[in-house]
Amino acid sequence: MRLRSLLPVLLAGLAASAGTASAQDLTGTLKKIKETGQITLGYRDSSVPFSYLDNNQKPVGFAMDICYKIVDAVKADLKLDKLEVKLNPVTSATRIPLIANGTVDLECGSTTNNVDRQKQVAFTNTHFLTANRFVAKKSSGLTKFEDLKGKTVVSTSGTTNIKMINEYNAEKKLGITILPAKDHAEAFLMVETGRAVAFVMDDVLLASLAASSKEPTAYAISTDALSKPEPYGIMLRKDDAPFKKVVDAATAAFYKSAESGPTYDKWFMKPIPPRDINLNLPMSDALKGAFAKPSDSPDPAAY
Structure with missing residues (x-):
């Protein structure tokens, strides 16, 4: 009887000590x-x-x-x-x-x-x-990198993006004219003003630039990409x-x-x-x- 009456107390004590150990184990x-x-x-x-x-x-x-x-x-x-x-x-x-x-x-x-x-x-x-894509005016109808054949595009100087488009151009022999821009803002401006048909860069950055432009709905980002994600x-x-x-x-x-x-x-x-x-x-x-x-x-x- 005495042991049986002590059992709940012992179990409660064990549970408490187990909880303490668990906290200490963190x-x-x-x-x-x-x-x-x-x-x-x-x-x-x-x-x-x-x-x-x-x-x-x-x-x-x-x-x-x-x-x-x-x-x-x-x-x-x-x-x-x-x-x-x-x-x-x-x-x-x-x-x-x-x-x-x-x-x-x-x-x-x-x-x-x-x-x-x-x-x-x-x-x-x-x-x-994120991946290396391009932004262009919707009116141009450009959606894939193959569409850039014989056209003038821009990318930011010193980036992996401009290196990739140069390599792609040489490999596919597409005759793309690739212009370097000093920064992203200048590159996007060149597309806005028609000096280039597309700007090659990380897609999320292109989306932000297009959204912040004077006419956000005028632009679209390419469906394919030059880089793996x-x-x-x-x-x-x-x-x-x-x-x-x-x-x-x-x-x-x-x-x-x-x-x-x-x-x-x-x-x-x-x-x-x-x-x-x-x-x-x-x-x-x-x-x-x-x-x-x-x-x-x-x-x-x-x-």
């Missing part, structure tokens, strides 16, 4: 978040439409929406009643160091996931794929498997859900703040595939 980022009740998101101030400041100087964008999905998953995994989100600005130069030194837990932007960067940081599942991913610290497991599960669940399409359209197919520009960039087949089978691969061939 490591890395999850441990830090649990102990502080805070998670820090790194944001960009002008990476439209991934992470940038709106009229109220609040960070918004497609990547920010994804990061908040991750925050919800971390909060649930750690069984926290509340989780404070701190926002920390990052730049191209500071984003990797701030992840590596623990200042920022997730970098929410448009960072290309490649082999070199994976030596310093980790990435979760790909949230965007380059993956963008949310950065997190390297060698932190427990945190990465939570983050990967959260992003995979979101990308495969019915919510991912409308969220994409919100930022790429509808007017966005602060100027109500519309990028008019439909989700590519490659990105649809990446969302259906989420991957953190840095290899363009994987997409």
Whole structure:
């Protein structure tokens, strides 16, 4: 009788000690978040439409929406009643160091996931794929690179994009005249003013330039691309498997859900703040595939 009456007390004690051990077993980022009740998101101030400041100087964008999905998953995994989100600005130069030194837990932007960067940081599942395409006036009827035969095009000097179009031109013997521009704005202006029929560059950048032009509906981006897709991913610290497991599960669940399409359209197919520009960039087949089978691969061939 005495042992039987003590059994509930003993079981309760074991359960409590098991819970304590579980909390103590946390490591890395999850441990830090649990102990502080805070998670820090790194944001960009002008990476439209991934992470940038709106009229109220609040960070918004497609990547920010994804990061908040991750925050919800971390909060649930750690069984926290509340989780404070701190926002920390990052730049191209500071984003990797701030992840590596623990200042920022997730970098929410448009960072290309490649082999070199994976030596310093980790990435979760790909949230965007960019490729080398061209923008032209719709009235020109140009939609494929073969259509540029014998025509004058422009690309920005010193970029991989101008190197690719030169190589393509030589290989296919298309007789394209390729003009170098000092920057993206000058290159787009040359298409606007008719000095070139097309501007060859990363598709998301072309979409932003067209959307910001005097006549956004006058332009279209090519259907085919000169490059394999380059993956963008949310950065997190390297060698932190427990945190990465939570983050990967959260992003995979979101990308495969019915919510991912409308969220994409919100930022790429509808007017966005602060100027109500519309990028008019439909989700590519490659990105649809990446969302259906989420991957953190840095290899363009994987997409």
